Amino acid sequence: MFVVIYTHGPAWIEEKAVTEQPFFREHGRYMKQRFISKQLLMGGFFLDNQGGLGILDTSDEAQARELVFQDPAVQARVFEPHIHPWHAYFNQYQARNVQ
Numbered sequence: 001m002f003v004v005i006y007t008h009g010p011a012w013i014e015e016k017a018v019t020e021q022p023f024f025r026e027h028g029r030y031m032k033q034r035f036i037s038k039q040l041l042m043g044g045f046f047l048d049n050q051g052g053l054g055i056l057d058t059s060d061e062a063q064a065r066e067l068v069f070q071d072p073a074v075q076a077r078v079f080e081p082h083i084h085p086w087h088a089y090f091n092q093y094q095a096r097n098v099q
Contacts, residue, residue, distance in 0.1 A: 001041070001086050002064040006051040009080040018045045018052065027073035039067055051079065061085060 008014075013021060031054065034040035043054035058064040061083065068074060068081045 001088055002056040002058060002061065003084045003086045004054045004056060004064070004068050005082045005084070006045075006053070006074075006079040007082065008051060009074075009077040011077040012079075018049055021073070021078050023073040023076045023078050027071055027079070030071050030073075034067060055086070055088075 011022065018024065031040055031043055034056075035043070039057060041055045041057050043052065045052035056064050056067060058067060064083055068083060071079070071081075073079045074081055
Protein backbone atom coordinates (compact mmCIF):
# COMPACT_ATOMS: atom_id res chain seq x y z
CA MET A 1 0.00 0.00 0.00
CA PHE A 2 0.96 3.61 -0.47
CA VAL A 3 -0.19 6.81 1.20
CA VAL A 4 -0.35 10.01 -0.81
CA ILE A 5 -0.53 13.28 1.07
CA TYR A 6 -1.69 16.20 -1.03
CA THR A 7 -0.42 19.64 -0.06
CA HIS A 8 -0.88 23.02 -1.69
CA GLY A 9 0.79 23.28 -5.08
CA PRO A 10 1.99 26.44 -6.84
CA ALA A 11 -1.44 26.96 -8.47
CA TRP A 12 -3.32 26.78 -5.12
CA ILE A 13 -5.41 29.91 -4.47
CA GLU A 14 -4.81 30.79 -0.82
CA GLU A 15 -8.09 32.59 -0.12
CA LYS A 16 -10.21 29.67 -1.37
CA ALA A 17 -11.31 26.47 0.33
CA VAL A 18 -10.17 23.13 -1.06
CA THR A 19 -13.61 22.58 -2.61
CA GLU A 20 -13.31 25.92 -4.46
CA GLN A 21 -9.86 25.25 -5.95
CA PRO A 22 -9.39 24.91 -9.71
CA PHE A 23 -9.73 21.31 -10.91
CA PHE A 24 -11.33 20.14 -7.64
CA ARG A 25 -14.31 18.59 -9.46
CA GLU A 26 -12.05 16.90 -12.01
CA HIS A 27 -9.90 15.61 -9.16
CA GLY A 28 -13.01 14.23 -7.45
CA ARG A 29 -14.18 12.45 -10.60
CA TYR A 30 -10.72 11.01 -11.17
CA MET A 31 -10.45 9.76 -7.60
CA LYS A 32 -13.94 8.26 -7.77
CA GLN A 33 -12.81 6.25 -10.81
CA ARG A 34 -9.77 5.03 -8.86
CA PHE A 35 -12.05 4.13 -5.93
CA ILE A 36 -14.40 2.14 -8.19
CA SER A 37 -11.41 0.30 -9.66
CA LYS A 38 -10.25 -0.46 -6.07
CA GLN A 39 -6.90 1.31 -6.55
CA LEU A 40 -7.97 3.94 -4.00
CA LEU A 41 -9.09 2.41 -0.71
CA MET A 42 -9.84 5.66 1.14
CA GLY A 43 -9.40 9.32 0.42
CA GLY A 44 -10.57 12.78 1.29
CA PHE A 45 -9.58 16.32 2.10
CA PHE A 46 -8.46 17.67 5.45
CA LEU A 47 -11.04 19.81 7.23
CA ASP A 48 -8.40 22.45 8.04
CA ASN A 49 -8.00 23.26 4.30
CA GLN A 50 -4.40 22.04 4.27
CA GLY A 51 -4.76 19.36 1.57
CA GLY A 52 -5.85 15.76 1.64
CA LEU A 53 -4.86 12.12 1.88
CA GLY A 54 -5.37 8.95 -0.14
CA ILE A 55 -4.60 5.32 0.59
CA LEU A 56 -3.64 3.46 -2.56
CA ASP A 57 -3.62 -0.26 -3.25
CA THR A 58 -1.10 -0.62 -6.07
CA SER A 59 1.44 -3.31 -6.85
CA ASP A 60 4.46 -1.00 -6.67
CA GLU A 61 5.57 2.59 -6.35
CA ALA A 62 5.75 3.11 -10.12
CA GLN A 63 2.05 2.27 -10.41
CA ALA A 64 1.22 4.56 -7.46
CA ARG A 65 3.17 7.42 -9.08
CA GLU A 66 1.45 6.86 -12.42
CA LEU A 67 -1.96 6.92 -10.76
CA VAL A 68 -1.20 10.09 -8.79
CA PHE A 69 0.41 12.02 -11.62
CA GLN A 70 -2.53 11.39 -13.98
CA ASP A 71 -4.77 13.35 -11.58
CA PRO A 72 -5.93 16.58 -13.30
CA ALA A 73 -5.39 18.68 -10.14
CA VAL A 74 -1.84 17.37 -9.81
CA GLN A 75 -1.15 18.04 -13.49
CA ALA A 76 -2.49 21.59 -13.03
CA ARG A 77 -0.19 21.94 -9.97
CA VAL A 78 -3.07 22.81 -7.64
CA PHE A 79 -2.12 19.84 -5.46
CA GLU A 80 1.39 18.63 -4.79
CA PRO A 81 1.48 14.90 -4.01
CA HIS A 82 3.85 13.22 -1.55
CA ILE A 83 3.85 9.43 -1.96
CA HIS A 84 5.00 7.10 0.82
CA PRO A 85 5.14 3.28 0.93
CA TRP A 86 3.07 2.25 3.89
CA HIS A 87 2.57 -0.81 6.04
CA ALA A 88 -0.85 -0.55 7.64
CA TYR A 89 0.03 -2.37 10.84
CA PHE A 90 -3.44 -1.88 12.30
CA ASN A 91 -5.76 -2.59 9.41
CA GLN A 92 -9.12 -4.27 9.05
CA TYR A 93 -8.97 -4.03 5.24
CA GLN A 94 -6.92 -6.53 3.28
CA ALA A 95 -5.01 -5.04 0.33
CA ARG A 96 -5.31 -6.89 -2.97
CA ASN A 97 -1.69 -6.20 -3.95
CA VAL A 98 0.14 -7.57 -0.90
CA GLN A 99 3.73 -8.52 -1.71
